[in-house]
Amino acid sequence: MAHTEETLHINVLPPDRAKIKKLWMTALILLVITILEFIVAFTVPHEYKDLRVWIFITMTIVKAGYIVGEFMHLRYEVKVLIWSILIPMIFIVWMLVAFIYEGMAISAVR
Numbered sequence: 001m002a003h004t005e006e007t008l009h010i011n012v013l014p015p016d017r018a019k020i021k022k023l024w025m026t027a028l029i030l031l032v033i034t035i036l037e038f039i040v041a042f043t044v045p046h047e048y049k050d051l052r053v054w055i056f057i058t059m060t061i062v063k064a065g066y067i068v069g070e071f072m073h074l075r076y077e078v079k080v081l082i083w084s085i086l087i088p089m090i091f092i093v094w095m096l097v098a099f100i101y102e103g104m105a106i107s108a109v110r
Contacts, residue, residue, distance in 0.1 A: 026070050033063050 037059050044052045069075035074082060 026066070029066065030063060033059055033066075 037056060040052060040055050040059075044055070074085070
């Protein structure tokens with residue numbers, strides 16, 4: 001039984017500059033939104049707490065949507081799949097807001 005040595009050929013592809021540029025652009029956009037969050041956190045006075053919370057919620061939703069769109073490739077899917085994910089999420093967020101509102105109203109009565 002003769003032993004034959006197989007050589008392994010590895011083809012190295014050149015880097016796709018368009019994909020690398022898109023990745024850096026995504027990182028830059030997320031960095032800018034994060035910097036804006038820090039600016040809001042440290043510059044908005046405590047008297048405007050509700051405004052600050054809503055700004056954070058909005059920026060977090062924007063960042064989450066961008067991350068889901070880019071890294072989970074949802075942006076490139078068909079519209080039916082996007083809506084089948086978004087519509088339940090809208091109802092879940094609405095439900096959470098309603099529960100928090102009702103809970104705060106009940107605790108204010110006591």
